[in-house]
Amino acid sequence: MAEKDDQERTEQPSEKRLREAREKGDVPRSRDLSGALVTIAGMAAMMSGSSQAWTHAQRIYQLGLSYDRAELMSGQLPLHVLSAAGWEALLLFAPVALATVLAALGAPLLLGGWSFSSEALMPKFDHLDPIAGLGRMVSMRGLVELGKSLLKLAFIGAALLLLLRHSAGAMLNTGNGHVADDIAASMSLLGRSALLFGVMLGLIGGIDAVYQRFDYNRRQRMTKQELRDESKETDGNPELKGRIRQMQHQMSRKRMMQDLPKADVVVTNPTHFAVALRYDDGRMRAPRVIAKGMDVLAQQIRLVASSHRIPMVEAPPLARALYATTQLGQEVPAALYVAVAQVLAYVYQLKQATEHGATPPEPPSPQVDPDLLGPYRES
Template sequence: MSENDDQDRELPASEKRLREAREKGDVPRSRDLSAAVVVLAAVSTLIASADQMALHASNIMHVGLRYSRADLFAADGASHALATAGLEALKMLGPVFSVTIVAAIAAPALLGGLNFSGEALVPKFDRLDPIKGFGRLVSMNGLVELLKSLLKVILIGGVLAMYLRSTTRELVAVGAGSVNNGIAQSFRMLGHASLLFGSMLGVIALVDAPWQKFSFAKKMRMTKQEQKDEHKESDGNPELKSRVRQMQHQMSRRRMMQDVPTADVIVVNPTHFAVALRYDDGAMRAPRVIAKGVDVMAQQIRDVASAHKLPFVEAAPLARALYNTTEVGKEIPAALYVAVAQILAYVYRLKQAVANGDLPPDPPTPEIDPDLLGPYRMDT
């Protein structure tokens, strides 16, 4: 990655980019943090069980020292001795191994979380390129790794050297006492030295973990062009989406026009708005809008309705309120129940009058709350 690329990558990584990186096994990791957790877990177990471990180590020594000439010539003498020593060794090291394995699995979760990716196991032969390898050495990450290595040598080497210097007498006195005391003392000194070692690793990890998170976030940053490409890939081609929406709208209009002949009444305003209503008291809780339109669409609705000899009712405020409040295929709101009931009752009386040869009734003038008209308020 060139310096110009780094300068262009000024946008934080998106969720999609981070998810794809995680699927490839690319997550922030701190080897020093993992090593510190594993060592401290093992050392804590070693110190806590030092006496028991010393006892098992003493038993292993006794098995070797008590191996007699008769055991040598016995059929199962050697196997019995090895089995006994092996069992004691398992008892001695089992707790430490168990805790170490658990810590080794759990330690990576502290920074990048648990993650397994088969793609990370695939060998990457581009890492064998000497030119790229030299570039990694002279990069900022390479410099940080070099400084960490020097810090490890200075801290760990210096602290352990001081500890060995301060415990010189104890080391010399280990062989002067009994075997059991010498073994126990050796385990205690080993535990303290390992504890110092793990503590120094922990100090280094406190510096390394934030750096690894920062380095990973920097590596995942995106350019403006990458973000645009990702949005385009996620959202699809805008032209194609626009075409799909247009086709869906056309199909919806065709279905709506096919439902117009089933309407009971067309409420108009008188030319700009047209709303087709249908009511089936056996299947519907309230009248339903089955088609609506403005201007050209309103004219198409009127043409279809006229071809099927459907009744028209001119009620400008109601037509606008229905258009504003109710989507096609939905029931009208409760606030328009009374007004629509007046329209349906008028249509019923009109049909009866036509069938009987009577004069048509006067059309209703339902009152409509102006707030129901929304942006379609009528001019006063």
Template structure:
């Protein structure tokens, strides 16, 4: 679509874009990471369980080469011996099976996570289209894969030669050992060799994993028009609208709470309502409501005010009047100028008293605050 419209994919993929891609089976994957995990698991299994495997294999060989005449000419007994040997050999390798299975199951979690998609296995014409195949063969991704394959071949080959060179005394010594210790020793050498060679794959994985994440993100990037189209298609859904409204409320509430420390006074009910006022004494405007709320929100406003030494004044009739007559950011209505002026005068006198600039003011009582009848609200409202 970006090619058709001529727009560049400059926008990061949205959650919906990523979710849709996962549903189609399109997730970031690193073959090198999976190969490294399997090789490390095999190395660990050889080191940890090599001795037991060697002992079992020697026991199987001893039993297989010590058959009597009756066993040799009795087909049923031969099949019995063969079955027992296969059974013992199979179960002696349980450590290898377990560790490699865990590596195969857990390695996808490190990049992309587990994902089951029926769409990924559906037949597509583009997969058998010769032209599409040629495009894939000569694409940048194909060249990168070729480079990785060559790098892996050279690195693993170099590490393998180094391991053989370092282990040559042990390898030559195997010929002088008895069968049982020689097999156990061989498995130990094999395990450590795998471990050393896996270091080369770790180096490649450390390069490949970030590249796969970058390439996946680049592939899912969107044009500005695609983002707008997606927003139009999702905004109409009730759950999306509800989520948007919830986020808007949360953002608005966080902004409101950040204004409380700058307030001059918080007028309370004292428990059900709280209204925070800010007055710019050098300005020409009226006092402004910077925060308001009921119940839990009112409690949070009071807590923040106490933390920042903002005066709290219990004036239930005025708190209810301000709450119902204003919105956040509004200046107080003209009808409440006198009421709020009484409160602010008291608060400013109290601040000067705390600084020992004047005597303590007389306590301000509810009945001292004059509230016009049209602004009075019933306590139950």
């Protein structure tokens, strides 16, 4: 079942998926790499400050053996010895502790970065299920961890065994020399062993870090359906967005029809297009489109214009150009100023002729640049 699920997860994880995993505390981690850095840092600090460490160790040893009879009979001796020994012990282990703490804090930056998640601290009672725990032990991931542990044991054990065999002669001679020299030789061997352990663990940790990154990406992969569902959550349901756009379009059309009676003229195609223009020379720099439509909507615009006695001018090229180059509420482009001015002048002359009973003027035939017609050249 798990193999089938992995086969279905063929898509790379999205940013949202990775962000949610990080919020849950699920980030790639390599305990081997972290352990190696901590070990190497601690041993490096210990070996670099071995002379100071030896001095502090001697002082601790002396505190327990060097005191006179008066101090021995004093009740302050135990407190004095304990405080002095505690201070020397603090100075002895402080560099090592500081180095290991810095290494422990810096190790996560190499793989996954720092991650603080309260959710990861919550108890998970399903982990107490012995059957589920047995399933995790015999899972592919559990088998991989078992194989890694055996390899670590084999490689590190072999390396330490070779080091001890190489240093066998020096170890056997430690009882023949000065005590201080023998202690220094033993500590040096211990330090080299620990450093070798850290280096070997670091090599294994580097390989494990690559594997952990690969395994993390594999576990975070998504199915195509999960990607689609996430896209719906992030960008919104396409059906809902379509419904919202439809409602917005209906509201815009309703406002357009309410503003249509304010128009000064409606330029028509005469059947396919209708564009209503309004011009207030005291408030507008240029005529503005307050309604436009094509086919059925154009017919509705013409009906409203006719019922409100708004002049309609047949100018097919101009109607198509206005429809192609303007949006509702926009001023007409400068390239159409002359053509629109001819239409407005005609409307003004028609109004004057109607009021005075004069002969109506000839309708204009404004010329329009064909490039302004856009996709409506043949309409």
